[in-house]
């Protein structure tokens with residue numbers, strides 16, 4: 122807790138609100154007082170506190186409301202790396218109306234104007250200085266390729282405080298590794314999102330680091346739920362999530378393309394074929410989610426005896442459709458695991474890891490290229 126930011130808490134009424142005197146109206150002020158506030162809240166059987174957006178008096182008095190979610194806090198989000206996934210998340214968050222573009226900053230080393238133009242179109246603040254992102258953010262998203270993680274963590278470490286949450290979306294890099302690269306007790310969360318976050322139809326899983334506080338999982342879930350489905354998982358499941366939903370949009374785009382090619386082959390115009398294919402995947406996914414019926418049953422409902430779809434299905438199974446999908450998820454999961462191991466600085470590897478990395482190099486990645 123930063124003493125200069127925290128003055129006192131006075132409870133008002135039985136359970137739903139209190140006054141907190143702080144000097145700065147930002148999340149760090151609230152999270153800085155978090156222990157005191159949550160202890161007081163727990164005693165009163167209250168839920169997570171939310172700070173009012175504006176002072177209710179000239180003396181820096183803010184209202185804490187215990188009933189709503191964290192979403193009304195003015196959270197500042199910083200992206201280290203402003204590539205495809207960072208932009209998808211930023212665009213999804215902004216389009217939700219929950220986070221203003223003025224509260225998002227993104228950094229990239231590129232001094233050409235493409236990155237700046239893309240971010241400016243979104244209304245984001247941009248910088249080439251990663252520490253500036255840290256200075257201006259409550260939540261810092263590491264959105265760089267795995268090979269750049271150790272470099273950017275060493276750059277941001279001196280500027281980082283325990284009041285900030287570090288969210289890594291980097292392929293394969295473990296929480297333990299990121300924690301080792303940052304100051305002791307840094308609050309680290311590992312997230313695997315996917316690009317449909319851009320249209321707020323993402324699927325993300327997250328795992329909490331060892332120094333995270335009560336309430337951090339809610340902050341992350343709240344943010345990710347703004348751009349789609351979000352679920353907390355044990356970290357051991359993050360590589361499998363990467364193989365399935367993190368990488369999955371690419372499989373599904375290929376499926377749409379393939380279905381559309383089929384449509385074109387049998388005489389449909391290309392643009393119509395793409396629309397029909399996309400709506401078909403969208404509708405099938407929506408049915409699974411909204412009916413709760415097992416996909417095998419929904420598939421059977423389409424296939425009349427001797428009808429067209431069982432003929433199509435026979436072709437797909439002759440080609441091993443489900444087996445290929447299983448192989449794809451498994452291969453991508455293994456690639457995620459191996460990438461994380463290889464991207465570790467040598468100091469963090471042990472003999473067992475080195476052996477696994479060497480085996481993986483020879484078996485499945487003869488060129489051993491890092492991403």
Ligand SMILES: NC(=O)C1=CN([C@@H]2O[C@H](COP(=O)(O)OP(=O)(O)OC[C@H]3O[C@@H](n4cnc5c(N)ncnc54)[C@H](OP(=O)(O)O)[C@@H]3O)[C@@H](O)[C@H]2O)C=CC1
Nearest residue numbers: 202203204205206229231264265266267269290291292314
């Ligand atoms: N794309 C996807 O669908 C998903 C990606 N991810 C993960 O997200 C991370 C980013 O992926 P993605 O957005 O696709 O990749 P991109 O290459 O599009 O973005 C990476 C960004 O990081 C920037 N960068 C490189 N070095 C630094 C540095 N030292 N400081 C700050 N920024 C730097 C790059 O700039 P420059 O272009 O100048 O090199 C680029 O803008 C990866 O770890 C990936 O595995 C996770 C889930 C899904």
Ligand SMILES: O=C(O)[C@@H]1CCC=N1
Nearest residue numbers: 292363367368369492
């Ligand atoms: O392929 C990649 O590197 C990233 C990770 C998950 C999806 N895309």
